[in-house]
Amino acid sequence: MHEPARYRVGAFDLAIISDGFIKLDAGAVNGLIPKVLWEPALGKENIDELNRMRMGLNCMVVRRGGDVLIVETGMGDKHGPQVREKIFPGDYGYLMGALAKLDLRPEDVTAVANTHLHADHSGWNTVRKGSEVVPAFPNARYFAQAGEYEAAMHPNERTKATYFAENFEPVMRSGQLELVTGEVEVIPGVHFMATPGHTADHASLVLSSNGETAIYTGDLVHHATQIERAAWISAFDILPLVTLESKKRFAERAIRENALIICAHESFPGAGRLVEDDGRRRFIRE
Numbered sequence: 001m002h003e004p005a006r007y008r009v010g011a012f013d014l015a016i017i018s019d020g021f022i023k024l025d026a027g028a029v030n031g032l033i034p035k036v037l038w039e040p041a042l043g044k045e046n047i048d049e050l051n052r053m054r055m056g057l058n059c060m061v062v063r064r065g066g067d068v069l070i071v072e073t074g075m076g077d078k079h080g081p082q083v084r085e086k087i088f089p090g091d092y093g094y095l096m097g098a099l100a101k102l103d104l105r106p107e108d109v110t111a112v113a114n115t116h117l118h119a120d121h122s123g124w125n126t127v128r129k130g131s132e133v134v135p136a137f138p139n140a141r142y143f144a145q146a147g148e149y150e151a152a153m154h155p156n157e158r159t160k161a162t163y164f165a166e167n168f169e170p171v172m173r174s175g176q177l178e179l180v181t182g183e184v185e186v187i188p189g190v191h192f193m194a195t196p197g198h199t200a201d202h203a204s205l206v207l208s209s210n211g212e213t214a215i216y217t218g219d220l221v222h223h224a225t226q227i228e229r230a231a232w233i234s235a236f237d238i239l240p241l242v243t244l245e246s247k248k249r250f251a252e253r254a255i256r257e258n259a260l261i262i263c264a265h266e267s268f269p270g271a272g273r274l275v276e277d278d279g280r281r282r283f284i285r286e
């Protein structure tokens, strides 16, 4: 298990913790881009014999005063062998242990925000308790975009493999889920930023404090090379041309504000800044 990676963003204490990793088909991760281009960029050593790519499950803990916010909750630990071996192979379920390394108990968390409700982003929203599934953070307000919740509750043939109702329905039932629309504040200084494309209502999270900015991407991108190259977009995205516009807006803001970027699926901790020299964009890890 990774030790938490700590950063300071203005008055915020930020920690990146990992739920582990999943392995996804590298062709799907890279969409239209042919293997002869993505393989040298991503490194052959990062692709397994079944053409699968290792994807981190980086979650973010934001603290200031009495606020303890978790952005994204990884895969969780509720899955049977069908999910663990076929749909989302990998090694995961470590988020609560990582949280304990920050001296935090589930009861201490005051807010949870999801960029979208896919299974690899909302797994620890809930836990199994006896025969029931209940919210994992009993004292937290949970935030998700209303349109995303609608899409998750009414998946189509293409999206249903990644929306698991047990990750969000129990939170709605307990009255803890707050559905919001657009760039709403979840704790003081942390806002949703609309970044549609991966899903129609996908929203990243932005921290602003004392002139400093951090942006948690969610699945606006799936790895750092997709931050550097606007046209590299995954095949999972339901609206790829909308993703393209979201990525351009995001990259301009990230460069202008010298934002700390946290990339959900990069190798841990997935943090860095985007710089531009000679018209070429580069993601510099930190």
Ligand SMILES: [Zn+2]
Pocket: 118, 120, 121, 219, 265
């Ligand atoms: Zn994802």
